[in-house]
Amino acid sequence: MKNLASQDGELFYLADFLTEPQALQYFERLNAELDWQQEVATIVGRRVPIPRLVCWHGDEGAVYQYSGLTHYPQAWTGTLLDLKQSIENACNHPFNSVLGNLYRDGRDSMGWHADQETILGINPFIASLSLGAERLFKIRHNKTGETVDINLVNGSLLLMGGPLQHHWRHCVPKTQQPKSARINLTFRNIKQQTL
Secondary structure, three states, X not given: OOOOOOOOOEEEEEOOXXXXXXXXXXXXXXXXXXXXXXXXXXXXXXXEEOOOEEEEEEOOOOOEXXXXXXXXXXXXXXXXXXXHHXXXXXXXXXXXXXXXXXXXXXXXXXXXXOOOOHHHOOOOOEEEEEEEOOEEEEEEEOOOOOEEEEEEOOOOEEEEEOOHHHHEEEEEOOOOOOOOOEEEEEEXXXXXOOO
């Protein structure tokens, strides 16, 4: 694996983490069994619908807050646990939660941000699995403006670690190209807390 971020962090991409048939099977199972929700977030003081569907699963107590939203974890499903174990074995990092994003088409997106909430720890390690339609992932250095573009293909795994979230921001932009649905699972290890 090559570190794709030339400075200030770790960014690794495995295009063929899952085979095409495995990825398609996982996509169909997750699309059907997860409780996808349309949420409204507070962004720059305004309440706006998030341009994708989301779900949050994890260990009891793995509560996640961002953009004015509080996510209490739903129980792990068998499918999510299978993927969690495979990813933990591949990257040698433990995870206690996963954020699911369902991009219904090219109009659904993720704006520029960094995953640097306190509950993720100082240098969070995040494993991002892509299932379904290929989408562009962009990452930009906060000071130098250096950018890296990665086409996240079906069954690919992107790993982000070290101080990456302190120095880089990332996004999945909207596209005018016709796109079918994509599921993205970002496995995380958050500090457990009681709210």
